[in-house]
Amino acid sequence: MMSSDCDYERADVVGLDEKQKPKVNVVDDKDYLVVTIQSKDRPKLLFDTEYHIRLIDGSPVKSDTGRQKLIRCLESAIERRVSEGVKLELSATDRVGPLYDVTRIFRENNLTITRSEVRTRAGKAVDTFYVPDASGHPVDERTIDSIRQAIGQAILHVNGLS
Template sequence: MEYDFSSSWDMDDEYEKLIRRMNPPRVVIDNEVSKTNTVIRVDSANKHGILLEVVQVLTDMNLIIRKAYISSDGGWFMDVFNVTDQDGNKITDEGVLDYINKSLGADSSFLPSRRRSVGVEPSKDHTSIELTGTDRPGLLSEVSAVLTDLKCNVVNAEVWTHNTRAAAVMHVTDEATGSAITDPERLTKIKKLLCNVLKGSNKTRGAKTVVALGVTHTERRLHQMMFADRDYERCDDDTLDDKLRPNVTVVNWYDKDYSVVTIRCKDRPKLLFDTVCTLTDMQYVVFHANIDAERPEAYQEYYIRHIDGSPVNSEAEKERVIQCLEAAIERRVSDVRLFPNLRFN
C-alpha cells in the first residue's frame, strides 16, 4: 500500500505553524551582562531539530559561539549563546542585531519543514549536483573536465574529503544560457558520466550522483551525504595518531535515562554546528548541553536520548556514536581549491 508522505508532511507543517502562533519564539540580546560576549537567549516551543536550526542561523552569520547552555527537557526550548564576531568583538552593529532578532524571533522562518531540511528548494538559477565517491589524486580535475565537456559552468561548489571518501555539492548552469539545466536526457547523461568518474577503480565502495533543480544548506547536506556513505568507518590502514583524534566519550546516566556525550578537541569555527548536525541526523535529541569554546581546546557536553526516548543501549551503538562524531569533527580538515569561485573545506 502506498502512503502519501507529502500529505503527512503538510499536516506536520500546519501543526508546527499552529504551535508557533500559540508560542512564538522570544529572542533577547544582551550586550551588558558579559564583558567580552554578546549574549543571545532563545526561548521557543520545543521540537526535534530546533537546536540545529538555531545553531545553523548563528553559524551562517559567521558568529563565533564561545559558550552555550541548552535546555529542552519538556515542551519548551531554552538556549543561551555567548557569541562574538570573527575578530572576537561583541556584536554591536544594529543591522546585524536586527537580523538576529528577525532570523530567530517571532517573525522568523528558521523552523523549516522536513522536506527543506533534507531536500532541495526550487531554483531557476542553477542545477545542484551532489557527488559521493572514493577520493583519489586528480578526482576533482576529472570531474571538472567532464562538466566542461558537457558545456556546464560551475557557479560554486564545496567539497569535503575524509577517510578515503569524497563528497561534493556543486551548483552548475548551462554554458549557453547561464540558467539551470532542465533537459532530462542531458541531466541523465551528466549523472552517468560523473558516476563513472567517481567509481574509478574501487570495486568495494560505490559512487552516487544526484541532480536536482534546487538548493539546500550545503554544509548540512555534505554531513548527511558523508554519513550515508559511512565515511566514519575507518580503514584498516588508518594510521592517524590517537593524540590527534578528538576525545569523544559516551556514558549512561541511568538515574535520568540520559546518555552523556563528552567531546574534547581543538577548537575551530563551526565545530558546534558539525556535532549538533550529526547528533540530529542520527536521530538523537539533545535535552541539555554545556558548550565552552573560550580556550584553545573546546569542551562539549550533551545529555541525549534517541528520538524514541531511549539512551544509548549497547556498546556497538556507543562506538557508532563516537565514530560518527569523530568523523563530523574531522571532515573540514582538507582545504583544496580547484575552481576560482569554489569553496573547499
C-alpha cells in the first residue's frame, strides 16, 4: 500500500446517519490482518471479498499507524460512493433522438450519469437517470432548474437520493 495510492477525501453526503456510514475494523490474526467492512449493500460495493494488503516491500501492515491509515482509506472510498445522485425521470412520447438531447443537456450542466434505466411502453419513453455533478456531489437546485428549462417542465420529475 503506497501513500500516493490512498485517498482520504470523504464525500460530503448530506443526511447520512451513523447507521449508513461504513464501519471498518482491522484485527491482527497470526501474520496478517483481518479487515471487516460493514456497509449498506449496493451494486459494485466490493468486487472481490478477499484482498491481500501489504506494504510496498511486501511485508504485512503491522503498525497501529498503518492500520489507521488503511481504515481511513477504506471508509473514505466507500463513503464517496454512497450517493448515486439525484434521480431524474423523463416521460415523453417516444421519438428518435431524445437520449442524445438529454445526455447533451446533462453534459452542458456538468453532470455525470451514474446509472440509467431506459424503457418504452405503448409509444411512451420513460427514462430514469441518476446524476451527481462532475465531482460526485449532489446537484444544486439552480442546475435542476436549468435542466428543467432545457428539457421541459412537464416531462421531467426529480427525486433526491441519499
